[in-house]
Amino acid sequence: MRGAAVVATGQTRHASRRDDVSQPELLREACRAALDEAGLRPRDLDAVVISNMEVFEGRCLPELWAGEGAFATGKPCLKVATGGTSGTSACIAGFHLVASGRFDTVLVAGFEKHSEGPTQSGMALTDPFWDRHVASGAVGNFALAVSQYMASRPYLTAEHAARVAVKARRNAARNPHAHLRMPDLTVADVLASPMLADPIRRLDMCPQSDGACALVVAAPARARKLCPRPAWVKAAVTRHEQPFLGDRDNRLGTMRTLREAARVAYQEAGITAPLQDLDVAEIYEPVSYAELAWYEALGFCEADEAGVLVESGVTELDGELPVNPSGGVLSSNPVGASGVIRVAEAALQLHGRAGERQVEGARTALATGYGVYAWADVIVLGTEP
Amino acid sequence: MTRPGVRIAGVGQTRPLREDPRAIPEMVLEAVEAALADAGLDLEDVDAAVTASVDLFDGLTASNVAITEVVGAVMKPETRIAGDGLAAVMHAACQIEAGAYRTVLVVAHAKPSLVWPRSVTAWAMDPVLLQPLGVDFLVCAGLQASMRAGPDPAAAVARWCRIAATRRAAALQAVGELGVSAADLEARFRVSPVLAHPLLADLAAPAADLACAAVLRREGAGREPGVKLLGCGLDLSPHAPGDRDLARPDGLHRAYRRARAQAGLTRRARRFDLLEPACVFPHEEELFCEAVSAGPADLISPGGGLYSGANPVAAGLSRLVAATRWLRGRRAGLALAHGSWGPAGQAHALAVLEAVA
Numbered sequence: 001m002r003g004a005a006v007v008a009t010g011q012t013r014h015a016s017r018r019d020d021v022s023q024p025e026l027l028r029e030a031c032r033a034a035l036d037e038a039g040l041r042p043r044d045l046d047a048v049v050i051s052n053m054e055v056f057e058g059r060c061l062p063e064l065w066a067g068e069g070a071f072a073t074g075k076p077c078l079k080v081a082t083g084g085t086s087g088t089s090a091c092i093a094g095f096h097l098v099a100s101g102r103f104d105t106v107l108v109a110g111f112e113k114h115s116e117g118p119t120q121s122g123m124a125l126t127d128p129f130w131d132r133h134v135a136s137g138a139v140g141n142f143a144l145a146v147s148q149y150m151a152s153r154p155y156l157t158a159e160h161a162a163r164v165a166v167k168a169r170r171n172a173a174r175n176p177h178a179h180l181r182m183p184d185l186t187v188a189d190v191l192a193s194p195m196l197a198d199p200i201r202r203l204d205m206c207p208q209s210d211g212a213c214a215l216v217v218a219a220p221a222r223a224r225k226l227c228p229r230p231a232w233v234k235a236a237v238t239r240h241e242q243p244f245l246g247d248r249d250n251r252l253g254t255m256r257t258l259r260e261a262a263r264v265a266y267q268e269a270g271i272t273a274p275l276q277d278l279d280v281a282e283i284y285e286p287v288s289y290a291e292l293a294w295y296e297a298l299g300f301c302e303a304d305e306a307g308v309l310v311e312s313g314v315t316e317l318d319g320e321l322p323v324n325p326s327g328g329v330l331s332s333n334p335v336g337a338s339g340v341i342r343v344a345e346a347a348l349q350l351h352g353r354a355g356e357r358q359v360e361g362a363r364t365a366l367a368t369g370y371g372v373y374a375w376a377d378v379i380v381l382g383t384e385p
Numbered sequence: 386m387t388r389p390g391v392r393i394a395g396v397g398q399t400r401p402l403r404e405d406p407r408a409i410p411e412m413v414l415e416a417v418e419a420a421l422a423d424a425g426l427d428l429e430d431v432d433a434a435v436t437a438s439v440d441l442f443d444g445l446t447a448s449n450v451a452i453t454e455v456v457g458a459v460m461k462p463e464t465r466i467a468g469d470g471l472a473a474v475m476h477a478a479c480q481i482e483a484g485a486y487r488t489v490l491v492v493a494h495a496k497p498s499l500v501w502p503r504s505v506t507a508w509a510m511d512p513v514l515l516q517p518l519g520v521d522f523l524v525c526a527g528l529q530a531s532m533r534a535g536p537d538p539a540a541a542v543a544r545w546c547r548i549a550a551t552r553r554a555a556a557l558q559a560v561g562e563l564g565v566s567a568a569d570l571e572a573r574f575r576v577s578p579v580l581a582h583p584l585l586a587d588l589a590a591p592a593a594d595l596a597c598a599a600v601l602r603r604e605g606a607g608r609e610p611g612v613k614l615l616g617c618g619l620d621l622s623p624h625a626p627g628d629r630d631l632a633r634p635d636g637l638h639r640a641y642r643r644a645r646a647q648a649g650l651t652r653r654a655r656r657f658d659l660l661e662p663a664c665v666f667p668h669e670e671e672l673f674c675e676a677v678s679a680g681p682a683d684l685i686s687p688g689g690g691l692y693s694g695a696n697p698v699a700a701g702l703s704r705l706v707a708a709t710r711w712l713r714g715r716r717a718g719l720a721l722a723h724g725s726w727g728p729a730g731q732a733h734a735l736a737v738l739e740a741v742a
Contacts, residue, residue, distance in 0.1 A: 001485050022513065047619075053446070054467065060441040060509040061467065064727045065624050074639060076619035077732070078476055079467040081440070083447035089464055093476060099483035101388050102647060125446040129408075236485075238433075238462035243450045260460060373450055375463075 002099040003385055005223035005230035007216050009344035009351075010034030014179040014211030014332040017115040023057065024069030027111045030212035030337075031070045034107065037353075038216045038226050042071035046103040050079045051090035051110035052336035055122035070109040070214070084284065085238070086110065087213070087339020088369025088377035092236045094217040099233075104219045110337035111212035119208055119335075123372075130244060136197075138286060139205060141372055143197035144245070146289040149252040150199065153292075153304055158199060160307040161288040162190035165203050165330060167310075168288075171317055172327025174356035179209040179332040190288075204288040211334035213341045220385060231347035231365070231381040235268035237261040241374040248374070252290065257376035258297040258368065266299070269380040271364070274299045274321075275314070278380075279362040280349045281323045282342040284370040285330060291323065294368065298378075317357065325349070325357040339369040343379055350383050390604035391478045393612040393738065394488070395424025396706040401593035401694020404498040409443060412596040413494050414455040420490070420598035428457035431600070432486035437466045437473040437493035439698055441505045456492050469493070469663075470597060471701025471724030471734035475617035477601045487603045494596035495698035502592065502697065510728065511624060520626075525728035527581025529631040530668045538583040541668070546574040548667035549588045549692065556689025590665045593694025597702040599709070612709045615737040616647025622731045631729050634676035640733040641677050644721070648737035659711050659720040660685045661704035665695050669730060673723060687711070700724055701734050712740040 010033025012018070012026055021029065027050075035042065048070050050063045059065070063072065063079040070077075078097075080090040087110040094108040123137035136143075150156055169185045172178035185203070193203040216226070223230040239257035242248065262274075271277040283298070285291035292306035300321065301309050309315055315323035324330075326345040329338050346365035348354040363384075369377035397419025399405065399412050421427060434456040438448040445451055449458075449465040456463065466473040470493025477489040506522035534541035550571035557565050570587075577587035601614065620643070622636035623629050629636070645651075660683055662673040670685070679685065686692075688707055691700055701724015708720035718740040726732045 001483050048621075053440075055440045055446045058508060059512070060505050061439060061727065062509075063468075063621070064509050064731055065511045067621050068624060072621050073623050074636075075621060076475075076640075076643065077621040078472055078619070080464060081447065081467045082449065082463070082465050093464055096476070096480045096483045096485055099485070100479035101482060102479060122446050125440070125444060127451065128444070238464070239460055240453050240458045240463040242454055242459045257460065371447070373447070373453075 002101065003220040004095045004098040004217055005232045006343065006347035006381065007218045007223050007227035007230050008034050008038035009215045009348055010037060011177040011213045011341065011344065012211045014177055014209040014334060016179065016207065016209065018113065018210035023111065023113050024066045026113060026210065026212045027066050027069030027109055030214040031107060031109050034214040034216050040216065045071060045075060045105055045107050047076040047097055047106045048072035049090045049094045049106060049108045050077065051086040051340060052112060053081055053083065053086055055125060056119045056335060057113055057117035070107060082375060083371035083373065084286065084335060085339055085369035085371040085375045085377045086336050088343060088367065088379060089238060091340060091343045091379065092238060092377060095233050095236050098217050098219050104222050106217045107214060108217060108340060109212065109214040110340035112334035112336040113210045114208035114334065115210050138372060139196045139200060142287045143200050145252040146199060146287065148250045149289065149293055152250055152253045155304045156292060156307050158191060159187055160292060160310050161204055162187040163310045164288040164291045165190045167316060168324055168328045168330035171325050171357060172331035175326050177332065178327045179207050200287060206286045206329045206333040209332050209334045211332060211337050213337040213344050215340060215344045215347060227351065229351050229383055231350040232385045234380040234382045235265035236379045237265040238377050243373050251374050252293045255293055255297040255374065257374050258294065261376045261378040262298050265378040265380050271380065277364060278321055278366050279364050280325065280346065280359040281321060281366040282326060282345045283323060283368045284339060284342055285328050286370065288330060322359050325354065325359060342367040342369065346381050350381055388482050391481050391614040392602045392604050393599055393614055393709045394602040395420045395426065395600040396709045397423055398597040398703060398706050399595055401595045403591065403593060405496065405594035409451050409494060409496060410455045413452045413492055416596040416598040417456055417490065417492060420600050424600040426600060430488055431457055431490045432488050433462040433480060434458045434490045434492065435464050435466060435473045435477040437468060437470040437698055439467055439495065441508060442495045442497065442500055442697060444499060452492065456490055468732065469701040469724035469726045469734055470699050471705060471722065471736055472619060474599065474702065474705060474736055475619060475734060478614055478617060481601060481603045489601045490598060491601060491702065492598045493699035493702040495696050496594040497592045497697055498594050522728050523581050525626055526666055527584050528626055529729040530584045530666060531582065532632040533668045533671065534583050542583055542585065545588055545667035546571045548670055550574055552686055552689045552692035555687060556693035559688045559693060584666055588666055590691040590695035593696055595694055595696035595699045595703060597699045597706055599702060599705060610741055612712045613739045613741050615649065615739050616644050618644030618647060618735045620733050624731060626729055634672040637673060637676035637730060637733045640735050644735040644737050657721045658684065658718040659708055661690065661708045661720065662686065662723040663691055663700040663704050663725050665691055677721060705736055708738050712738055715740040716742040
């Protein structure tokens with residue numbers, strides 16, 4: 001792929017309810033911050049890509065109303081929606097627009113305002129013939145997948161997952177945008193939290209957040225002018241999966257989409273040993289157990305060794321490969337924005353603008369997206385074009 | 386670095402029906418198989434898919450999930466554009482021009498027979514200021530037509546009846562129904578009931594269930610025969626009807642300028658040999674002609690355009706399919722395909738196509 005780079009990012013404060021703003025105003029908050037960071041005016045944008053899962057707010061074509069919040073009026077505007085991967089897929093769409101040579105500067109903006117809609121009802125709108133009568137939303141879906149995964153990984157325990165949950169919320173305490181900032185959370189707290197659907201407890205699960213995130217993607221010459229340390233797109237790979245849960249056994253354990261997307265992305269980015277070659281990772285973990293599975297799928301460890309990574313602190317903020325210094329999806333989850341946040345946080349690390357959650361000397365960063373049908377996006381950013 | 390050219394290697398679509406009895410994946414499969422056969426390719430030859438669908442029309446969350454398998458996206462890249470299929474074409478073209486993929490399948494579908502479109506489109510309106518007033522896309526179309534009609538609505542309606550009758554007659558002739566004249570239709574349309582003043586019921590293109598597909602392919606070295614996608618243009622206008630002059634096609638004109646610029650059409654004199662606008666109402670065709678400076682001498686929708694079946698998501702891609710088929714076999718020719726969505730034409734997409742001998 002031709003060159004493109006993330007040059008600026010902006011985020012809202014994520015919270016369970018943002019009653020102080022409408023959906024366009026929420027978008028505007030993030031987009032304004034991204035443009036300010038880049039030193040751009042709205043008229044400098046060539047196109048806008050918006051990410052949002054419209055059914056969660058009960059909207060149809062939400063960009064028609066909310067697009068003005070993303071400065072999309074009078075401009076080419078694409079709306080991308082692919083479930084949990086919406087945000088990362090929108091970022092990849094933005095990369096492609098710029099890399100095509102047709103657009104120099106593109107704003108990618110994702111948002112969700114879960115407080116204004118019945119997310120669980122939206123999640124239940126699955127295939128009307130085969131799936132809907134057993135549709136149970138994210139928690140039920142993950143409970144099934146996690147049960148299968150844990151049964152196939154006898155060395156992993158609920159405590160390992162709880163450690164992931166604790167890491168996320170402690171990291172989030174360093175992130176001023178994060179929704180769940182819990183610096184004093186303990187493994188015991190997680191294990192004592194109410195059971196939602198066995199084996200998933202409340203603190204194992206991501207929240208529903210109101211929030212938005214935006215980033216500016218620029219062509220090489222423009223990127224160098226707009227940012228002292230652009231985050232260059234080294235690879236951006238998507239893999240989708242067949243939709244029916246019963247058609248693939250142990251989906252979380254195999255996670256062939258993420259494995260294949262990572263394999264291709266690493267090849268394109270010249271990464272041969274992910275644990276050593278990557279400096280930071282922002283991965284899309286809607287549930288604590290998923291992060292353990294992603295460690296395997298992303299090649300951070302072999303099967304059954306995810307627990308060792310957690311126990312040894314390899315993925316802590318001061319570890320060999322910090323995973324989710326931002327607090328991840330476990331700490332902030334406005335679905336349409338969550339993937340954009342992953343890419344923005346990865347870019348922030350390379351820009352050197354991550355504040356208290358900065359990983360010193362980060363030069364190569366990974367961002368991933370995950371959709372409930374096991375769709376996967378893998379993006380590698382680097383400080384060198 | 387030279388930007389690679391993009392060809393329309395194959396197109397396919399289902400027959401527009403008021404109510405297609407099949408499930409969405411079955412409809413999409415037919416369109417995909419037709420497009421692939423037209424291109425002489427298999428699903429294995431496709432590197433990526435870009436799909437266009439709208440969740441509330443399908444009653445599904447992440448509505449591309451229903452068609453992931455039939456578009457061959459299992460273990461492949463897929464992007465869903467929630468909007469008109471022609472916007473998906475632009476995205477697919479950018480993917481190819483970026484060097485990310487060589488062959489991209491673009492698919493658009495919707496089954497308006499499954500839903501009550503007025504409810505669905507009401508949910509696209511500003512929920513604070515407009516939706517509570519009962520404003521939907523039809524209300525906005527009526528408002529736009531009213532502003533467009535100006536001080537003499539009767540004359541405007543007469544004009545629109547002629548346009549609608551001409552397109553409807555062409556659409557009927559295209560499917561072998563030769564016994565209905567445009568004059569007869571025009572007389573019938575004039576006495577049809579009011580739909581949204583001043584629009585009459587028969588002025589509306591009939592809604593249809595539809596799935597369309599196109600295979601976009603990176604051009605190889607040299608000049609290959611076929612149809613080339615020269616460029617695209619998109620635009621999103623302000624949402625609130627009061628924030629723009631509905632009687633003027635400003636957003637469409639911006640999209641047109643972008644499409645011409647992308648296509649490298651710098652000579653103003655270069656005319657289009659075919660215009661395929663996506664217009665549900667005839668006043669929209671007037672606005673289209675104004676935006677692209679089309680006149681009586683221009684060829685517009687010889688197959689009847691959306692009067693063969695108007696689909697809220699696949700309309701633009703159906704215009705690209707029609708334009709591609711028309712251009713095929715011609716030694717030269719330039720066509721403009723159009724897609725539109727949102728209240729009173731809030732969003733537009735245009736694609737410039739060229740026949741290459």
